[in-house]
Amino acid sequence: MTYRNPAPTVDIIIAMIDRPHIPIVLIERRNLPHGWAIPGGFVDYGESLENAARREAKEETGLEVELISQFHFYSDPNRDRRQHTISAVFLAEAKGEPKADDDAKNLGLFHAWEMPTPLCFDHEQILRDYWRYRLYGIRPSLS
Template identity: 65%
Template sequence: MSFDTLACPSCGAAVIRYRNPFPTVDIIIERAGRIVLIKRKNPPHGWALPGGFVDYGESLEQAAIREAREETSLEIRNLRLLGCYSDPARDSRFHTISTVFIAEASGIPQAADDAAELALFSPANLPAPLCFDHARILDDYVHSLRRPQPDSSRE
C-alpha cells in the first residue's frame, strides 16, 4: 500500500498526509415566511444558502453565526439543527461535510464577502440553479416544517 507523505517541518521525517473531509456549515435564515439565499461570487456560481468553512478552534454554532454575518450582514439567533450532509459528491471541488442550521435573524440583509447578491425567497418558489446539494437540503427543510411538533404542554 502506498501513502502520500510530507516532510515534518521540525525534523524532516516523512509523515503520512491524511485526506479528510472539510467541515462546513450552512444556514437557513428565516425571515417572515421566506428564506435568505445568496448568489455566489466564486465558482461554483449560482444561488446558495449562506455558509462556509469552520475555522480551527471554532464551534459549528460560532461558524454559523460568523458566516451568516459575513455573507448577509445579519445577526442570527435561535439556532436549530436541521441535519448533516456528507455525500462526497455534494461539492465538486472537494469532500465536505455540512452541518445545516435553521435560524432567525435581525438586521438589514445585505450581500457581503463571498455573496454577489442576496434575496429572500419563498421555499415554494426557489431560484435556479441552486449550488451544491442545497436543493436537497431545502427540500428536507420544507418537509421538516410539515412534521407535527411535539406538544410541550404535556408533562
Template identity: 60%
Template sequence: MPFEYIACPNCGSKVKEYRNPLPTVDIIIEVAGGIVLIERKNEPYGWAIPGGFVDYGETLEAAATRESQEETALEVTNLRLLGCYSDPKRDKRCHTISTVFVAQADGTPQAGDDAAGLGVFPIDALPSPLCFDHAKILADYAATKKRA
C-alpha cells in the first residue's frame, strides 16, 4: 500500500499519508588528478560521491552546487547530467532517487559538513568501501569517459 492514514492536525479527520521517495543529488567533481570523494562521518560509513538531499524550493542544479560547496569547499563549473538512480535499495535508510551530475572544479578540496575526510582519486584506483550504489554510478561515469 503506497500510503497510511494519519489524523489531520486541524480537524482530526483521517487523511492519507503518502510515502514517496526522497530526491537527492550526487556530484562527481573532476579536479586535477581525479575525482573528489568524501569519507562519510555518519552511517553508512565509507567513501561516497559528494551529495545530499534536495531542499524544498531548490532546483536539482542548485542542490548539487550547494552540496559541493558544503562538503568539499569547491565551486563547480560546467555542471552536466550523468543520470538518475532510483533503485529502492540504493540507500538502506530510506528510498531515495538521486540525480547525478558531473562538474569541474579548481582549487584544493577540504572536507566539510558531514565529511570525516576527503580524497582525490583516479577513476581506476577508487577507495573501498564505496557507499550506497556509488560503485555503479562511478562505473557508469568511467564508461562515459571511455566513450568520449
C-alpha cells in the first residue's frame, strides 16, 4: 500500500517592530501561484518547524527574525492547489530593512487597513485571523 501524506510548511507573520504602527511583511511571489503571500515555504527533511520558519524568513526577506509564538495550524486540503499542505503559522518580530530575495520578486510592508491583492493560498483567512488576534486578542478557533 502506498501512503500519501500532506507536506509540512511554515508561514511567518513578521511584525516590523521598528516602524510606526508595526506593519507586517508580505512578499509578492516570483513563482506560481502569483500574488502576495506571507513569507514561508516547505520544511526540509530533518528540519524543525522553528528552524524552517527562521530559514524561510531569512531567504525571502533577508531578515533575522525572533519567533514569538506558534499562532495556528492551517490544514484545509485545498489551501494550496499544487498539493495538500499543512502550515504551521508563526508570529515573529524583526527590525531592519527587508529585501525581496529567493522566491520573492517584490516585498511590501502592510497594515490591516491596506492588504494587497490578490493574496495566495489561504493567506487572506490567515491574515484575517491574525489581525483579529492583534487588534482584539481573539485567537482563531479550531472549527
